[in-house]
Amino acid sequence: MANLKPHLSYEDQLIKLENRGMIFSDLDRKQAQKKLANVGYYRLSGYWYPFRKLKIPPPSDKLESRRNENFIENTLFSNIYKLYLFDVKLRNIIFLGLERIETYLKAIIAYELGKISPTAYKDKKIIDNNSHDKHDNWLNNLNILIDKNKSNDCIKWNIEKYNEIPIWAIVEIWNFGTMSKFYGILDDKYKVAICKSMKFLRPNSKNVKLSLKTSLEYLNIIRNRCAHHVRLWNTSVSNNKINLEMFDNLDLNVANLNNDSPELYRIAGIIYMIWSFTLRISEHSDWLETIVNHINDPYYVNAVKYSQMGFNNGSLIGINNLLKLYKQQTT
Template identity: 30%
Template sequence: MYSKPHLSFEKQLDLLASRGLLYDDRVFCVTALKRIGYYRLSAYSYPFRLLLPPEQRETETNFRSEKFKQGVKFETVIQLADFDSKLRRLIFEAIEEIEIVLCTRVAYIAGRVAPFMHEKPASLDAERCRSKVTQNGKEITRWKAWKNKFKTLKAQARNEDYYKHFEQKYDGKMPIWVAIEFIDFGGMARLFKIMPTKVQSDVAKLFNVRSGATFSKWLVALNYLRNKVAHHNRLWNRKMTYSLQVPNVNEVTSELEHLRSRDSDLNSTYDYIAVVAYLMSSISPQSHWNHEVCSLMESFPVSPHVSPENDMGFPPGWRLLNLWS
């Protein structure tokens, strides 16, 4: 049974101090506990704790002791949490722009081919529509998974004026350039997966990606990233659940070529940020989002225990890469 007592914010700081966490400004640190929360901050203090010997680990994820490494200050932990918050906001801003451009391009290109493509499997890719996915523990076709998602999204939009207009005048039948208004990023990724190859490729090329298949897999990963950011989850040192598809030779320009030589799967924070920066430069070259990333990285806490290279997957000398220049 869980038996740890409820503690005031002041006593929470005292507990951390008893475990070896130093601080300079008590008022500042208590205020941070009130603002961010003890348990949320524990995710940012975790890398600064001592490693436990294997025989002392109580669970498979319990790698560290409650004791802190020598010389660690609570102000550094707070700085790391604030850095992560700024990173989430920066990424959310970029994904918002990518999502809007994606929906606009899909509506235009797919609408030109078949205005009601999203409701007619005959207008989509037959093989991918028949392929299977698992939903709520059951194996169903991608077409059925999309139909279920579309039905849910449509129901959520039923109080919108444009929805009522189409319901009353056109029996609820909406062309894709209207339906796109209530299709979220996850729904778009699901629909894009079963679209005809030519439609996929035509959309992907507008993002400077020459493969619709690769771009389709990136959309799934970016939707995952969007959800993490939207729910304020820790991002800075996260290993992502979805690995980004490694682009083949000539599928992208030289700015992303360095991802092809990575030693591991493309699931680090850096890998995702790099792809977002690449897509942003393709659709909004005037935004200088890549330079904003560089500026933000200058605020990363200076500490011997954490670094962008070791914890976020940033490659050595990353600032010299064309993507960030």
């Protein structure tokens, strides 16, 4: 087992990067040290990893890095830092989209299940027959969440007055994961009701119900990465199948997507997914324009490898066409 690497001063960190081929000529040395101090060598290393040379031949061990320590020619530290800034803003825009989706879905779940009873979320009758154990675990985690939020005015008032918390109140303390897992264990009847409220063209479709479950799981992963400031721009998610019936309110020909598109499982696919959800909430939104403007910003063009975001062959044509079509339809 290897030994941990020793601590290095900021100057020694710069020297180490220079020795591996990184260029600092367009930056004052003190500026470069300040950026390392503000962000951290280790965090930035995730952004310069794609700029390291590939090993030839590639390693057979999957745990071994595919890249060596040396940088591709003309790798500028300033471009690495731009990529970091690009990612920070990307996370903020993505997070705003997810926030709106979370609020929307919690409202739909509360409305549809509130028709059954104020505490329907506790009832095994609404749960898939094969998911009762999962429901027990979910309820245990919910009780922990309630305990953590016992000073919340909404929770406190309902417990003191009714000794119960109705679903339209308790969703206020759910996080995205709580909501995602709850949808996943519901009986099909209630999944269909939620899909109908979300205006899916075929809410009874198995593809829609299953893909919505998978989509919420994906979005929960992305939401957590955003909340914890984890690198996002070239992230990938599990390749559990998402059927394109999920995107039945988007023109997929314009976006150049099909069921086998690898970008569905990269950040490009997450953008399409958030946009599809957003249009179910409101026909008028500037979210896509905001993110497209950010991705197209010439300030970042030399720093961002768009193919690693999942855009087909590094092309932004699909997402630009989607925005163009939306503007045509709403003007």
